[in-house]
Amino acid sequence: MSARPAPGDVRTVVCIGAGVIGGGWVAYFLARGYRVVAWDPAPDGEQRLRHLVTAAWPALTDLGLAEGASIDNLTFEPDLAAACAQADFVQESAPEDLELKRTLLADIDAATPEGVVISSSTSGYGMSEMQGKCAHPERTVVGHPFNPPYLIPLVEVVGGTSTSIDVVEWTSEFFRLAGKSVITMEHEVPGFIANRLQEALWREALHMVAAGEATVEQIDLSITDGPGLRWPVFGPMLTFHLAGGQGGMAHMLDHFGPSLLSPWTRLEAAELTPELRDAVVDGCDREAGGRSIDDLVAERDRGVVAILRALGRA
Template structure:
């Protein structure tokens, strides 16, 4: 039997039912899938059903798929029965590499070889985790963000032994399931969003440690400032617009020397001609033909909507 098309997935197995695994269960249920969960922990079923019940009002508010119901959740007594007849497996065990290796090997051993096995890991690469699998070609990372039932982003990336078609299938599945997908070109420690969060987190800790800012000042600096802009256009397009009509080209040429200023404790990369060209070209590609004026109008419209939603305008 071959692998079903991404849009034909009907039954999903979630292995691990903690905060992330339970969040996945709630998300998949809300999108009309039948979900079978397995977690060896004590009281796992009661904790999982409580999490789904707590998440359901928010999911109902943003809209449920036809037929979506918590009643479509089954909790299996063992791993083999959990994956029996499944179309897709999402693993969300704790972040322990040895545990991940053993568990993925166990899942691989009892799951039909055509079924994609995806991990929610937030730090390990699939190349590290797939080493005990007899069919590592069908293992892939789909890294979500908490809570998975509300935050759209999922980062998809394979390991050294992963079939590229599996990466493509997984990205298509999550897009069909309503997620905003970044299909990564290669494995990067910490993935994309975590790397960016970590840089901000480390600088924030440095500022507190040196008495340069309080916790409240740091949080307000983001929620009342760049965080509002990032919600609609992200840091790269934000700097693209900071260059005025000259866009990122002017931004890099004008502010590039400040990369060497001691503003952060992070080492700045050298602004080589290639890096400059890649960043400029990336902004032009993301703009998709929209002018600076177009992007400014879109940004302002989004900022007004965000401020109104937060009760600040």
């Protein structure tokens, strides 16, 4: 008999892996009023996690905390099995190493109560690749967030070949009830949806830096003060629909379609030479202008909160 709670009855979320993504999940679930049990194998894992949650809390407080939400609802459990045994839902956020994830998911599966859903934050691997060692692969599913998970609403949910359809549906509903914006994908796609779009932009940016066509600062400014201002309102498809004027997307495609054949972009990966690496790193240091990572995180969070509020999404 399944011990899986209804999506709205989840009370304890277990977060496996407490780095940037896993820690962001911890902060988010705490802010939504859940009890969170976290596990991470790093010797300083608890210290880093609590630093991240403390840094995220002002933005989450500004957005509005759920009833009963508190940092005090966080428990750091050094034993993986003991952590998983308490789960109503598991969110795994280990590093992007396929064999590591395959083994870790199997260990999580072995220690988690029957029927409880196990979700992975993987940003590139399909669940079909990762669930092979699990005794109960039918309850494993991808719940791919965006950084920082405690502020960016989107989660992409997709199962693997052995995942039960009801698990995909359950996970999508759980994330919706937890306040997330959910894309439920019908098919596994390498890199999912949003990452594939980000990757195209990222590759072209690296090519431009490598070729001396643009600096790091110019690339960032071209987005923050250009198309990036439109994207929080409408995505790229509806933005181009408007670019067609009263004729909409039909006019856009008929008029500008031939330009798709122009050799403007290079979607193949740029060679990450030492020179390109140094140019990108140095450019980011210049653009940061002495601001620490913590300073930049706080600035980013204030900006995202303001955008969410301005759009009526918070």
